Amino acid sequence: MPTYANVITGHTQGESFTFTLHTFNAAGNTAGAAAALHTAVGLLWNGVATPTDSIKQLVCTDDGIDLTAAVEIDPLTGKNLSKVETGETLVGTNASECLPPQCSCVVSLRSDLPQRAGRGRFYLPSFGVDQVSGGRILAAAVSSVKLAAQGMIQSLNGAGYTAVIYHRSTRTHDNITHGDVGDVYDTQRRRRNKLIEVRSTFSV
Numbered sequence: 410m411p412t413y414a415n416v417i418t419g420h421t422q423g424e425s426f427t428f429t430l431h432t433f434n435a436a437g438n439t440a441g442a443a444a445a446l447h448t449a450v451g452l453l454w455n456g457v458a459t460p461t462d463s464i465k466q467l468v469c470t471d472d473g474i475d476l477t478a479a480v481e482i483d484p485l486t487g488k489n490l491s492k493v494e495t496g497e498t499l500v501g502t503n504a505s506e507c508l509p510p511q512c513s514c515v516v517s518l519r520s521d522l523p524q525r526a527g528r529g530r531f532y533l534p535s536f537g538v539d540q541v542s543g544g545r546i547l548a549a550a551v552s553s554v555k556l557a558a559q560g561m562i563q564s565l566n567g568a569g570y571t572a573v574i575y576h577r578s579t580r581t582h583d584n585i586t587h588g589d590v591g592d593v594y595d596t597q598r599r600r601r602n603k604l605i606e607v608r609s610t611f612s613v
Contacts (some may be wrong), residue, residue: 411435412482412575412582413442414489415565417450419474419499421534426597428474428531430518430562432479432570433582442479443493445568450477453561454499462556463500464533468501469508472534480526487580505537512536512594514546516558520574520583527583529574545592555590560587 413432419427432442454474474497480491513532520527533554540550562572562585575581586608 411437411439411442412544412573412580413437413481413570414480414482414575415442415446415473416476416478416480417446418458418476418478419497419509419534421472421510422507424577425511426532426534427562428533430531430565431529431573431575431582432565433573433584434522434570437570439479439481439491439493441568442570443477443495444483445570446479447476447495447497448497448568450474450497450565453557454578456557456560459551462560464554464557465502466516467503467536467540467550467553467563469503469505469537470501471507473498473500482575482580484580487577493582495556500536501534503537503539508538508541509537510535513548513597513598514554514590515595516554516588516590518572518574518585518588521586522574522583526576527574529585530593541594546594548592551590551592555588555602558588558590568569 415430418427443553454465479493480492483490515530540547546607566573572585575582
């Protein structure tokens with residue numbers, strides 16, 4: 410019963426970012442999972458009715474998605490069995506200055522399991538500074554992210570690769586039934602590991 414780790418990788422201001430979403434298809438294969446992911450991530454980025462259901466106009470031009478990959482997970486051991494990668498050329502169109510790489514809008518994912526294990530999330534790449542007002546993400550941006558994430562997940566589900574919360578300890582999963590997007594940026598510390606800080610010293 411194949412479960413797939415779908416990994417999205419991109420670039421941001423000299424750094425890289427990655428986020429993951431799991432899917433399940435009892436009759437699927439890795440190539441099919443990769444094709445479904447490619448289509449779904451394209452919808453997340455470009456939408457159907459831009460800008461109401463896409464994120465590219467929120468993401469600054471220094472950021473983009475370069476690669477998507479579907480990895481089949483062994484249901485007995487939890488180890489990787491096979492992997493199919495797809496090159497992507499999805500680049501942000503927001504000409505404003507970027508927020509720092511570690512500032513990220515978060516999409517939270519929920520299943521019907523009323524426990525911490527029944528929840529997941531993924532962190533989007535940096536938005537432009539024009540998407541902030543009073544320290545919060547603009548309401549229009551939150552709405553666009555919500556519809557874009559919904560479109561991506563519905564696309565995966567429609568292709569037969571159901572979006573799930575995967576439990577590594579038991580190697581089981583619960584279907585994602587809903588999600589939400591907050592209006593406060595979270596901090597993703599792993600996204601500032603290559604950008605070397607330049608310090609200015611003072612004496613006292």
